[in-house]
Amino acid sequence: MxxxxxxxxxxxxxxxxxxxxxxxxxxxxxxxxxxxxxxxxxxxxxxxxxxxxxxxxxxxxxxxxxxxxxxxxxxxxxxxxxxxxxxxxxxxxxxxxxxSFILSRAHRYRLQCYYTEQGFLDDIFNISQYWKSGKCYQPNCWLERWLRREIQALVQEEDVDIIVHHILGVVKAALWTRREQKSLTNAPEKKQEEIKMSISEAARPFLAARTDRFVYEIQIFLASGMNIEAYDAVYIQRLGWSSPGINTEVSQSELIDRTTVIPYLYIFDGDPDENE
Structure with a gap:
């Protein structure tokens, strides 16, 4: 050997x-x-x-x-x-x-969000205005971190680097280049649909049935213009849930209370509707 x-x-x-x-x-x-x-x-x-x-x-x-x-x-x-x-x-x-990956409280909170009704934040964060105003031109320094936590929660794996960089690359190429910024000013609605389609095609092989909701969630996060902590606070307040914290690291006490997650068979400990 x-x-x-x-x-x-x-x-x-x-x-x-x-x-x-x-x-x-x-x-x-x-x-x-x-x-x-x-x-x-x-x-x-x-x-x-x-x-x-x-x-x-x-x-x-x-x-x-x-x-x-x-x-x-x-x-x-x-x-x-x-x-x-x-x-x-x-x-x-x-x-x-x-x-071997164990979901943190922040991961579980994000996963539960995908079981809520879509659109309940539209009166706070206007996606259409985000595209029309030109704010989409501005790179978002929190997006990579948000993507990592979101995808970890959805696929229930720790190592999601390839997926994150793939989707982030699509967003950067579609939005944050001078050529794309110039074309976006002409027809923002058309460009929005094109970019949504690009993100959807990039994410679907990994996220399957959750892809459409993921595309919506990424738009809401970008439209908010907030960092992850502030965004979570608004999201959780609107849902009426208790804050899970935003730290994605697993503490020793959490390890004692949790078992290993089996991908796509995760059962929530509690119903978020009970806190409404």
């Missing part, structure tokens, strides 16, 4: 070499079933990097949830493969890691 690992290390191609962009750094051949490590995004053949993770795992007595990239030594938790432009597949280094 150790001999195999040594052979693999000797075959690695430097990431700065000319051939590194078209050849797998492990087998030195053309990419077969192109795959990426989820943190550093270095490219490999799927079977090559899968074999690498097994060789490395075999050298350790305890089971690890991550593996170091053979090129840059960054810790990675999964292999992304089967990317076709609209969706992808993921192989976790440790399959037990998939179900």
């Amino acid at each position: 150790e001999e195999d690992a040594t052979i693999e290390e000797k075959k690695l191609v430097s990431p700065d070499s000319e051939d590194s962009s078209c050849c797998c750094p492990i087998c030195l051949g053309p990419f077969l079933q192109l795959s990426y490590l989820d943190k550093c995004f270095h490219k490999f053949c799927f079977n090559c990097i899968l074999r690498w993770t097994k060789v490395v795992a075999g050298k350790h007595r305890s089971v690890s949830s991550s593996v170091k990239c053979p090129l840059c030594k960054t810790e990675n938790f999964s292999i992304i493969y089967g990317v076709d432009g609209s969706c992808f597949l993921r192989h976790y280094v440790n399959e037990d890691f998939v179900d």
Whole structure:
């Protein structure tokens, strides 16, 4: 096993070499079933990097949830493969890691929001005015953090970096470039529909039936112009719920009271309607 690992290390191609962009750094051949490590995004053949993770795992007595990239030594938790432009597949280094994410109170609050009636904040945050006034031109420094919490709550996984950056990239390209800003002034309603469609197409492979509501929620958050703390306060006050706090870190006391979440089978501890 150790001999195999040594052979693999000797075959690695430097990431700065000319051939590194078209050849797998492990087998030195053309990419077969192109795959990426989820943190550093270095490219490999799927079977090559899968074999690498097994060789490395075999050298350790305890089971690890991550593996170091053979090129840059960054810790990675999964292999992304089967990317076709609209969706992808993921192989976790440790399959037990998939179900290890525990929702914080803030995550649960956001998930519960998707079971409320849409539109109850429209009298406070005017989405149409947001588009017509040109406020949509202004980059929102809180959006990435909001997206991360929102998507973590919806897919019930901790590592959502790829989804976040994918959707954030769509928003930036559609709104926050000079070319797009210029075109938006001509027909804001038409541009709004185009951008909603772009966000929907980017999010649907991951969020499925919750996509349309997600597109609405992202517009409401952007239209508010608020940071996450202030936005949560307004949202919760309108719903009549008690504040869950905005910290997405899981405290030790919360760990005692909660069990591991099974994706899409989460059952709420209480009915939010009881507090209205």
